[in-house]
Amino acid sequence: MYKYDDYDQQIVDERVLQFKDQTRRFLAGVLPEEEFLPLRLQNGLYVQRFAPMLRIAIPYGMVSSTQMRKLAHIARRYDKGYVHFTTRQNLQLNWPRLEEVPEILAALASVQMHAIQTSGNCIRNTTTDQFAGVAHDEIIDPRPWCEIIRQWSTLHPEFAYLPRKFKIAVCSSEQDRAATQVHDIGIHAFLNENNNVRFKILAGGGLGRTPMVGSVIKPSLEPEHLLSYLDAVLRVYNRYGRRDNKYKARIKILIKALTPEVFADKVETEWSYLKETAARLPHQEIDRVQSFFSEPDYEELTNINLTDLALSAEPDFQLWLRRNVHPHKKPGYSAVTLTLKATADAPGDASAEQLEAISDLADQFSFGELRVSHEQNLIFADVPQNRLHELWLKLRPLNLATPNQGLLTDMICCPGGDFCALANARSIPLAKSIQRRFDNIDFLHDIGELDLNISGCMNACAHHHVGHIGILGVDRKGEEYYQVQVGGASGHDASLGKILGPSFKMDEVPDVIDKILRTYVELRTPEERFIDTCRRVGVQPFKEKVYAKVA
Amino acid sequence: MPKLLKDQQIRNDDFQIRQQGPKEPFLPEGNVLLHVSSIVHAIKANGQHKGQVGIWFDSSDEPETVTHTLNQFPVIAVNFPGFFDGRGYSLARLLRERWDYQGDLRAIGDILVDQLYYLKRCGFSSFRLREDQNPDYALAALTTFSGNYQTAADQSIPVYRLRHQL
The missing domain is CATH 3.90.480.20 (Sulfite Reductase Hemoprotein; domain 2)
Incomplete structure (x- = not known):
């Protein structure tokens, strides 16, 4: 795993000092709230429904046991003794005190961690496959590239005030476990005919109010030009992305308005000026970063049946x-x-x-x-x-051996209205009532692979559009309701789910899910997973069952 | 009078900024900045006017059409209508790195101390501070970080080259 050198450590330490001073000025009343806001967001600090929330970066999901122990210590010393892992491979503390956040950041820096750019209209934490480095279908290890992107994006002076947030994901295996098609930029590493590493670049994917799958804007990019190419994409977005309406400010809206071809041309022109500058990555640096991700000392073993x-x-x-x-x-x-x-x-x-x-x-x-x-x-x-x-x-x-990975109860769920100021509805109590209703492990295994995603609002933190079953909390005249959709999927065959119909109250949702599952059981062929049946029969049979009038 | 941070010093900024307008701009005595839409007048006045003449771009302007004239001006400014409008950072880098502007590149508008470090990295050489900003913080803000991960318009060598003494 990557280890900081003196340069990395110094940048993180100086960032802590900078934020300490900004927090001091805010608390002294010198720095007004609206000017402190982007500064605290870019240090991971939200002000939420009941308390501040601090989002800590776990770059591309890698964390050491030493770091984890420090996180446990921080959770106990500065919070209520627990942490929340997010869909961005990050970690959130729900109850820190604003005055203590600089101290928490200093504690993180002591184990080579930070909360830089985990929020705000800037380049966020780069994510990848959780099985990077060990996956049987891996083409190259994506983590060195994630680390190179992490460093490039950290405190990037040109892109700290983008129209909106910006998320990059990297995948380098046959199966896409990083949902790269629904990111602002998705990077697919592959080997070309001469066995050289190349990147295919997708842009303009995303969830939220206007879910879209990304388009290929560069079929093949040489690795040494990765950073200059990213600079070019971000520059076109920074200059021309919409700033008049936050719901139309993501890069996907710009790319749709221009068309992917025109957007790609603009990037290409921009890049032609940038590629042969000092932005070109030296091979020594690529080698250096890759050296941190060499194999651990595996024993010589043979596969067990x-x-x-x-x-x-x-x-x-x-x-x-x-x-x-x-x-x-x-x-x-x-x-x-x-x-x-x-x-x-x-x-x-x-x-x-x-x-x-x-x-x-x-x-x-x-x-x-x-x-x-x-x-x-x-x-x-x-x-x-x-x-x-x-x-x-x-x-x-x-209580960590629940055998439900990939099953219905292994759901993805945002913090929802219990914690989040943006939410229309709560998601955790709904998740719990679904888990309670479907706790028969044999039934779950019979249903098989099923992604259930619950978002408390259309910001879609739990990626409900790409859940096989997606649930979205909506506000109907001040009451919590839940819209249900089926047929979404992430991965290489990503698709967006279709809404079944009018939304439901929280206590109705477990029954609705039960009806959806029963429809699947009735209609499936022996080899079909839930998503396969959805794709074959469409949304109609599910709709009929769910909204059928009781005779 | 607004304060200008330039060459590690704080002084009064005596430049008058003329707003964008359809008519031929009236040039008051002394240093003046005209909007790029009046660039023809600015070029004419430059050298004859008593005081320096510069031009300014708003964050949505596209300098692409006037790049060959830029180095006639001792000062070019980029306006930040709000500090959260980040387009000016890209404009500054383009002015410096692509169109090779050599004069004084000035950040004007909603210029706050907490944005100065990034502004400097993108090529700005002077900063017209919003009136309520503390000049002491401003000076310190320019040296917040001692190393940088990226290339930009300043002379800073990115960490990925320093590490290998490139």
Whole structure:
């Protein structure tokens, strides 16, 4: 994993001092709220419904056990003893005190972490595949490129006051686990016919009010020109993106208005002036960053037959093996998901005690490193298969062995109206009532792979448009209602869900989901997943069932 | 009189900024900045007028059409209608890096101390501070960071080159 050198450390330390001074001036009444606002946002600090919320960056989802222990300490010392993992592979504290935020940032800097640009109209945390570096279908490791982008975007002087926020995702495997088609920029790494690394650049994807899938604006880009090309895209957006209406300010609206072809031409012209400048990446730097992501000291192991392993142990362990254990490029190793979605826990929440226990287990089982996934789970990327059972036994008492990865109850859920000032409706109580209703693990396994995403408003933090079932909180004359859609998907075959019809009250939603699932069970062919059936039959049968009048 | 931060010093900014207008602008005595839409008059007045004549761009203006005239002016300004309007950062970099403007590039409008570091990196050489800004903070703000990750219009060598002594 990447380690700061003196340059990195100094920049983060100086940023802490800068924000300390800005906070002091704000508290002294010298800096007015509206001028402090973008400064605090670009240091991760929102002011929410009940308290400030601090969003801490976990660059491309990688975190060490040492960092995790510091996060546990911060959660206990400055907050209520728990943290929330987000769909942006970040972490949120829901109850910090504004006056203490500079101290929290200093504590983060002591373990090479920060909250820079986790909010605000700037370039946000770059995200990637949670299985980067270990995925069996990986073409190259995307993490060095994410780190190179992280450094370029950090305190970029030209792009701190963009029309709107800007999100970049990188994917370099056959299966897109980073939802790159719904990002402002999606980067796909591939090998060309001469086995050289190239990037395909997509732009203009996004969710929110106007969901869109990105368009290819550059089919093949040489890696050394990545930063100058990004500069060119951002410059065209910074100059011509709409600033008169925040709902039309994302790059997707500009690209749609210009057409992807015209936008790509403008970028190309801009780039022609930038590519042969000092913005060109030296190969020494590419090599240096890549050297941090070399393989850990894997043992020479051979693959274990997981079916045999499953049969030799408890039935619950079999389910867990099936759902939460993933293939690994190294023989004898597996990646393991710890779902933060046990019944009665808010999705994505973890207590300080859990974080500490997880850190200890990461040291014992997975080279002291963890990943955060955009499904709001944690991952041990490098677990020897001959120790899977031992790990499972240790995760169970921590309530971290729920065998529901990728199933209905492994839902993606934003903080919603309980915490967020933007929300129209609460999402966590709804998530809990769905988890309670569908807690029969055999039923869940029978339903199989199903992404359920719940957003509390159309800002779509939980990506409800690309959930197989998507739920959106709406406000109807001051009351919370929920709109339900089906047929969305993320990944290489991304699609946007279709709304079933009029929205429902919270207590009606579990029944609606039940009807949707029953429709699927009736209509599916033996090999069909939920999304496959949706695609084949369309939205109509679901609609009929859900809105059928009781005779 | 507004304060100008330039060459590490704070002084009074005696430039008068003429707003954009359809008519031939009246040039008062002394230093003056005309909007780019009056560039023909600015070019004419330059050298004859008592005092310096410069032009200013608003954040939505496109300097592309007048690039060959830029270096006639000792001062060019870019206006920030609000500090959150980030277009001026890109304009400054273009003026410096693409159109090779050599004179004094001035940030005017809603110029606050907390934006100065980025403004400087994008090529601005002087800053007309909004009247309520504390000049002491302004000077300190220019040296907030000792290293930078990116190339920009200042002379700073990005960290990815420094690391390898390139």
